[in-house]
Amino acid sequence: MKILLSLLVTCCTTATVSMAADVLSPVKEAEAERVAVATRASQSVLAVFGPRGEGGGSGVVISPDGYALSNFHVTQACGNAMKCGMADGELYDAVIVGIDPTGDVALLKLLGRDDFPHAPLGDSDQVSVGDWAYVMGNPFLLASDFTPTVTYGIISGTHRYQYPAGTILEYTDCLQTDAAINPGNSGGPLFDSQGRVIGINGRGSFEKRGRVNVGIGYAISINQIKNFLGTLRGGRIADHATLGARVAHDYQGRVVVSDILTHVDAYRRGLRYDDEIVSLAGRTIGSVNEFKNLLGIFPKGWRIPLTYRRDRREQTIHVRLLGLHRAGELEEMVTPQQRQQPDRPSEPPETPEQPQSPEQPEATEVSPVMRGMPEIVREHFASAPGFVNFYFNQVERDRVFSLLRESGAPLMSPGAWEVRGQADERGAFRLLLSDQFAEIELATGMARIDLQGDLMTQLDPPRSGGLLACLGLWRLLHTLPPENWGTLEYAGTAPLPFRSGLWDVLIASRGGAEIRSFVGTEAGTATIDALEFSPELHVDPCEVYLRDYDLIDGLWFPREMEIRVGDEVYDVLRIESVQVLQP
Amino acid sequence: MVRTGTGTRHTARMSVLLACWLLGNPTAWGDVPSPDVLRQVQSKVVKIYGAGGIRGLEPYQTGLLISAEGHILTVWSTVLDTVEITVVLDDGSRHSATLQDTDVSLEMALLKIDASDVPYFDLVEVAEVETGTWVLAFSNLFGVAAGDEPVSVQHGCVSARIDLDARRGVFSTPYRGPVYVVDAIVNNPGAAGGALTDYQGRLVGLLGKELRDARTSLWLNYAIPLTTLQPTLQAMLEGSARPDNPFDQLRPAEPWDLPQTGILLVPDVLDKTPPFVDAVAPESPGRTAGLLPDDLIVYVGEELVTSCQAVRESLAMLDARQPLRMTVMRGDELRQYEIPPQAENRTRE
Structure with a gap:
């Protein structure tokens, strides 16, 4: 009897031990994978500073030759020449390439290498609510050795629209996450579980609790950024788009044209007051919010298909989108504020004091905007009206x-x-x-x-x-x-x-x-x-x-x-x- | 041989425990809750719009459909303090809602819209969860979602199940029952009335209003267990008599109050008026005990009090058949006084 019992016990033991091992090994594997993804992805994450180590935000490198994404509100505080710290502990010179003030995106280029660790871009339209996501960056400017902070959470919402927050920054079609996004995280990447960039973190809903994470942060979707990337690489101030027509819900809940300018492409091609908007750029439009959301992801000047319905007949036209701002308006808005520091936490950054570089002897032909730039940045910078950096x-x-x-x-x-x-x-x-x-x-x-x-x-x-x-x-x-x-x-x-x-x-x-x-x-x-x-x-x-x-x-x-x-x-x-x- | 046996058995028991625990918490290690579950829960959560919009009071909150006919469970708040309550369902449809019933001590309200065949949380499938369980929070925090946009989802872990009345006067809510404390920041503007569920989408709790600890200034992240609300909710739905307020039994039959002591506090004009004694009636128990005008009441019994309101609340929880101890600040000196029991004298008042 005793023998039988102990046999039984042994059998059970073997069974349960192997069962525990079975459960444990996927857990261990999942953890190992998470660690691997976080380690790999963090190599491409930037801590972005002004030329003398002031200001501060985050960014991510997206190509081996050093193109990197950040927030416009981060780079605006830093100026045209920046210093970027990477996980390897090195500080690199960087230059501004292009900006999208409305979408709060900036493209910069790190200089000095052609083999920068970089992150692949994902497809933010494939992201669904509940997906795991990593946020990386330099919140509260914590890392003095530039090692990024990693926070982990889920996607709380997709295709979110955030009204301009007292500024020109409008977040359309953005991703919402409960992974902690704090001041200093601005400009840093939102990674999917595979370490692909699906967004650039830039905003949170902060209210009475002060400017810290309350479980709701927003990232500009990478698919929107892909639309603007060409314009940004061209050294430009990118503008967002308008159709030249306003839309509203009618009494039946349809989305209809409630107002239209007569000199715009859409009008010339046949769109009229009270026409029902069926789809825009291939996506069906069910609400005014959806329309605004979608329009917000396109740059000025793009020609996109628009399908409307009148008298039960559908018609598709290709409409060239107008700029959201007057010519030169954005330039005026962004130029005089180059040195503001909106994204700085109240405490002084805990970065080691940057030794003040001895004043370089200035060549007489150097324009005021280029004065004080490191040589390598100056070689990659040219100013011209209408451009952030004409060199590019x-x-x-x-x-x-x-x-x-x-x-x-x-x-x-x-x-x-x-x-x-x-x-x-x-x-x-x-x-x-x-x-x-x-x-x-x-x-x-x-x-x-x-x-x-x-x-x-x-x-x-x-x-x-x-x-x-x-x-x-x-x-x-x-x-x-x-x-x-x-x-x-x-x-x-x-x-x-x-x-x-x-x-x-x-x-x-x-x-x-x-x-x-x-x-x-x-x-x-x-x-x-x-x-x-x-x-x-x-x-x-x-x-x-x-x-x-x-x-x-x-x-x-x-x-x-x-x-x-x-x-x-x-x-x-x-x-x-x-x-x-x-x- | 015997030793080995015991060892093996011990290991076996440990393994079983470990296996059970792991199987019970498969999600604890990064499994994603299934998209179907998320969509199902989202479809039962509604956006509520009502009064507010001034002085930092948000005019919106969240609610949960609990019947196919459109009964909605939410948190009782100023948002509902209007005749025009609008409810927007997950499919974007707008409905005007009527306030059917409220329970102030549970801070709970029942709304009703004209609907049939809407998705809803079956109150039979309500779950109770252990500390350490992974949970999801669904709410329209900050009013992010509009129209047919799905409400936001957050994830977290139950850190504790505690009684909120552990420290009276600390949180400004009449609710005095158990809460699930969560490690995620789930109680944001507009989130009140949202759902706390487990990873299988079973309803666990109702997200409460924003509460801030008066002493530490920390915000509490919590949900009220649905099992606590269920009896009252059931009675509301059936129109039957409410069960007794479960927290009333904590109150003494004959509590202390200020008139008994003869103490008059300064006019309560602020959110947190410091409890200074304005006057003490001559020959009153308070005066006899030694209290004087301009004393600042610091403790009532064992309770730290920071406002006139807190003094009243604390007194109400103390039995008048017991002596009342009060600690006051006079000048820069702390003094303690004891007022003898007054219960038998009540008839006099």
């Missing part, structure tokens, strides 16, 4: 240009182009583009414009919105070096109608008109996939979509060009031959 606009412009050059070398020669083919509506065509003029012969007639003259008024052929000027400038983009244009800037990235992805956009102006080129890069080759020629601000541009790039007569050229004006197809040119004539 040149970097991006040159990057796109050199890609285009490599892909389309034979087209760079100074000779005129002769293009022949069939137009869907207007029969056989012959297009001639040179430095001086652009000419098209169609079955319906011939048109010619002078490219040296005023392009705002030469909008031939009729009803094309300025097709010849558009194509003429397109050729000049290949032959004319950037220096020879009035302005030729990198505008950031933007989507194209009917296609997914983002294109690099170059904006060039000539003869009073403006042309936007949408440059796509696939497998190392760059192509201009779309053009938008705008003779003036409030007029429908001539849109040309260039498709099916192929070798035509030895030249890398599109097989098809679709010309659209105001959401109507003007014609489709199908190209059969291309020749670069001898000058």
Whole structure:
């Protein structure tokens, strides 16, 4: 009996021990994984300071060459040159690249290495309530060795809208978490459980308990930031967008247009008072909040699809979004306050006193804004009106240009182009583009414009919105070096109608008109996939979509060009031959 | 051999305990509560809008659907002090609500909207949880969610289950019962009336109003166990007689009050008027004991008192058949006086 009992006990023991071990090992594994993720992710986290170690916030490096994200309200307090501490204990020089004051985002670049530890970007639209998340940064400026503080929590809400808090900062479509976000955490990353950046922490609901975490913090969603990243990399002050129309709930609870400006794209393309908004950028709109939330994630100037319903019929238009602020308004707002320190906790930062660097002998040509900058920052900074750091606009412009050059070398020669083919509506065509003029012969007639003259008024052929000027400038983009244009800037990235992805956009102006080129890069080759020629601000541009790039007569050229004006197809040119004539 | 046996058995018992504990708390180690559970709970939580909006009083709070016909359990507060109470359900639909019943000692209110077939918390499936259990808090804290936006979710762990009356006068609430203290900051503006659930989505408690410890200035994070509210709530729903206030039994049948002592305090004009003695009636028990005008009452019995209100509350909890001890500050000196029992003299008043 005793033997039996002890046998039984032994059996049970084995069973329970192995059961405990089974339960324990996933627990241990989960813990080990958490530790691994936190350790890896923390390598990319920044403690951001002003040039002399003042101010303070957080940030995260997102590329090996040192591009990093933070909050605008953090970098604004630091100025154009910053010091960033990393988990390795090193302090790096950093320079401001671009800012989004409305969205509270800043892009900076760490200098001095090309192998910075960096974090991958996640997809914030895939985040759901209840997911675990890490917050990392430098709350209360605790870490004197820059090791980030890690807090852990769940996602409490997604697609949250936070009204501007007495400032221009508006948080749209943001993530809400109960992981502790405290002063000093601003600008730091919100990581998902895999260590991917899903947001930039920037705001909490603080009230009577003082400026400390009360279990509710907000992060700007990384998908919104991805939309603005191109503009920011271009050294710009990014602006958010408006449709030029107001929406409200009607008595049936539908979202309808309650007010619309008559000079805006949406009106020109047919949107009217009382039309019901069905979807925006592919997302269905169920409430005014949803509409505001969604509109807030797009930069000014993007063209996005909008579907509206009138008399039970749905219509989709592609609307170019207007800026939320007047030209120059944001610049005015951000310039005079460079040295404010809003994100500083009441206690002095416990960072070791930075030895005051001996005053550098200033070269006489150094502008006041660059005075006191370390040499390495000065090499990466250029001021120009409308830009935070014009140096990076040149970097991006040159990057796109050199890609285009490599892909389309034979087209760079100074000779005129002769293009022949069939137009869907207007029969056989012959297009001639040179430095001086652009000419098209169609079955319906011939048109010619002078490219040296005023392009705002030469909008031939009729009803094309300025097709010849558009194509003429397109050729000049290949032959004319950037220096020879009035302005030729990198505008950031933007989507194209009917296609997914983002294109690099170059904006060039000539003869009073403006042309936007949408440059796509696939497998190392760059192509201009779309053009938008705008003779003036409030007029429908001539849109040309260039498709099916192929070798035509030895030249890398599109097989098809679709010309659209105001959401109507003007014609489709199908190209059969291309020749670069001898000058 | 025998020793080994005992050892093994001991290990076995430990293992069983460990295994049970781990199985009982599978979520303690980072498991995520299932999205289905979260959505289900969110669909039963409503946003309540009412009076307020001035002097730091938020005009909104949270509530819980507890019947398919639209009964809503929430916290009794100034938000409900209006004829126009609006309730917004998880699907974004707006309803005007009527205040059906309140219980001031439990700080609880029952609202009703005209509805049928709405998702609700079944009061039969209410859970009691142990200290150390992982819990979720659902509320519309700071009014973050509007329309059909789901309410916020926070996570935490039950740190303790204690009685809130442990120190009278410390928290300004009439509630004197047990609470779950949580390690997450769940009692924010607008969160009152929200749900505390376990990771399986079972209702555990009702998030209370914001409470601040008067002595330490710390905010309490807590929820009132639903099992405490349940008898009264059931009676409210059925329209039957309320059970006795469970906290009334703590009060003596014949408590002390100020008139018995002959002490008159300064006019109570502030939130926390310091309890200075304004006057003491001649030949009153207070005067006989030695109390004088301008004394600052510091202790009533064992209780530290910081306001006139706290003095009254503390007296009400003391039996008048027992001597009353009071500690006062006179000048910079602490003095203690004892007033003899007065209960038998009550008829005189």
